[in-house]
Every structure is written in structure tokens, then in C-alpha cells.
Amino acid sequence: MNEKPAETILEVRDIHAFIGQFHILEGVSVSVPKGAITVLLGRNGAGKTTTLRSIMGLNNVTQGHIAYMGESLVGRSAHHIAQKGIGYVPEHRAIFKELSVRENLQIAGRKRGDLERSEDFIFELFPDLKRLIHLPGGHLSGGQQQMLAIARALVPDNGLLLIDEPSEGLAPIIIQQLISAIRTLAANKTVLLVEQNFRVASLLADYYVIIDDGCSVASGSMADLTTDSALVQRYLGVA
Numbered sequence: 679m680n681e682k683p684a685e686t687i688l689e690v691r692d693i694h695a696f697i698g699q700f701h702i703l704e705g706v707s708v709s710v711p712k713g714a715i716t717v718l719l720g721r722n723g724a725g726k727t728t729t730l731r732s733i734m735g736l737n738n739v740t741q742g743h744i745a746y747m748g749e750s751l752v753g754r755s756a757h758h759i760a761q762k763g764i765g766y767v768p769e770h771r772a773i774f775k776e777l778s779v780r781e782n783l784q785i786a787g788r789k790r791g792d793l794e795r796s797e798d799f800i801f802e803l804f805p806d807l808k809r810l811i812h813l814p815g816g817h818l819s820g821g822q823q824q825m826l827a828i829a830r831a832l833v834p835d836n837g838l839l840l841i842d843e844p845s846e847g848l849a850p851i852i853i854q855q856l857i858s859a860i861r862t863l864a865a866n867k868t869v870l871l872v873e874q875n876f877r878v879a880s881l882l883a884d885y886y887v888i889i890d891d892g893c894s895v896a897s898g899s900m901a902d903l904t905t906d907s908a909l910v911q912r913y914l915g916v917a
């Protein structure tokens with residue numbers, strides 16, 4: 679029996695991007711299948727964060743093509759791209775430390791009533807946030823702040839979440855909770871993430887793309903990558 683291939687929700691084709699005078703991305707292609715988790719892998723400084731920022735319109739793309747549900751995003755503002763239903767969780771979480779958990783969630787809404795529509799799902803996913811709803815964001819632990827950062831991207835009705843390094847700096851038990859929350863939310867959303875920790879990536883992702891020195895060099899199913907130790911060793915330097 680032939681299985682129908684998943685629809686591609688985001689197509690990044692051969693993009694180039696500069697930061698100042700530096701040519702950082704020199705040909706990155708990423709196909710993101712709808713309803714799955716895709717991870718960008720690669721060494722420090724390879725260009726993973728720059729790829730997410732370029733998709734989000736936060737970096738200028740000078741060449742190549744990005745399409746979300748068939749619509750071109752190149753040259754569009756970050757605001758326009760967010761309106762299309764793409765949520766971005768940046769590496770350093772960027773939560774408002776003086777605002778309460780509820781206020782952090784409220785200002786993430788795009789339309790009136792967004793939080794009311796999404797809060798049951800969010801609090802089921804992250805019960806801690808419900809308990810801490812009145813606490814300032816700055817009083818949360820690192821893991822709770824990461825949960826709040828992801829929760830904010832779930833307030834509007836986003837179809838695609840871009841999540842940069844969700845496990846960075848967190849204790850193993852918290853990482854376990856995050857993995858399970860991201861897998862649960864991926865039942866309704868498509869996820870593209872950057873993850874340095876190969877073990878976490880292999881537990882989370884369905885598909886991978888390796889970026890090396892500003893170029894995408896390999897891609898496929900995560901299950902295949904975990905058995906290809908030569909490829910893993912060559913580009914990621916882990917056994």
C-alpha cells in the first residue's frame with residue numbers, strides 16, 4: 679500500500695542571507711511536512727538560528743525562496759509573517775520579566791479573545807503556568823520561562839511554530855516535560871525547531887535537516903539519522 683506523502687507546509691529553497699557584510703547563509707533548503715516535527719541540526723555557528731530568523735522575516739534574504747502554505751514570504755515584514763500564523767520562540771525566550779504570567783500570555787494574542795480560546799489547551803499542556811498565573815515572569819525558573827515562551831506562541835491560532843533551542847540550560851527532568859509537551863502540541867501544530875542536544879532531537883523530531891557552514895547538507899527521517907553514525911559524527915561531532 680502506498681502511503682500518501684505529507685503535505686509540505688513550509689518550503690525554504692536555497693536561501694542566502696547576510697548579517698551586516700557577512701554572508702551567513704549560502705544555500706539553505708528545508709521542507710517542513712505538515713503535522714510533523716522537523717529539527718535543524720548542526721554545529722555552533724552553522725546558521726540554524728539565522729535560518730529561523732530568515733523565515734520569520736527578521737533577517738534579510740537576498741536570494742532563494744520561502745513559501746508558507748504556498749505564499750511567498752521573502753521580503754515580507756515579520757509582522758505580516760506572524761499574521762499568517764507562524765509563531766516564533768526565540769533562543770533566549772524573550773518573556774517580559776515584570777509582567778505576570780497572565781499578562782505575558784494576554785499580550786501574545788493577535789485577536790480579541792485569543793487567550794480565552796487557547797487557555798484550556800495551554801494549561802493542560804503546562805499546568806505549572808496555571809498555578810503561577812499571577813507571578814511576574816522574572817520569578818519563574820528557567821524551565822517555567824521556557825514553557826511560558828512556548829505557551830505565548832500558542833495563544834494566537836498559529837499553524838507553525840519555530841522554536842529555537844528549547845532545552846538549552848535546562849535540567850534533564852524539565853527537558854523530559856518539555857519533550858512530552860512539544861510532542862503533545864505537535865498533534866495540532868507543525869513544529870520546526872533548532873536543538874543542539876542530539877539525544878533530545880532524536881526523541882522529539884520526525885525529520886531533520888543538517889546545516890553546515892551556512893549550507894544545508896543532509897536531510898531525511900530522524901529514525902534513519904540515528905542509525906547513520908558516520909553522518910552524525912561527520913557533521914555533529916557526536917558519537
Ligand SMILES: Nc1ncnc2c1ncn2[C@@H]1O[C@H](COP(=O)(O)OP(=O)(O)OP(=O)(O)O)[C@@H](O)[C@H]1O
Binds near residue numbers: 720721722724728874
Ligand atoms: N549579529 C551578528 N553579527 C555578526 N555575525 C553574526 C551575528 N549573529 C550571528 N552571526 C554569525 O552567524 C553565524 C551563524 O550564527 P547562528 O546563530 O545562525 O548559528 P547557529 O547554528 O544557530 O549556532 P548557535 O547554536 O551557536 O546559535 C555564526 O558564525 C555567527 O557568528
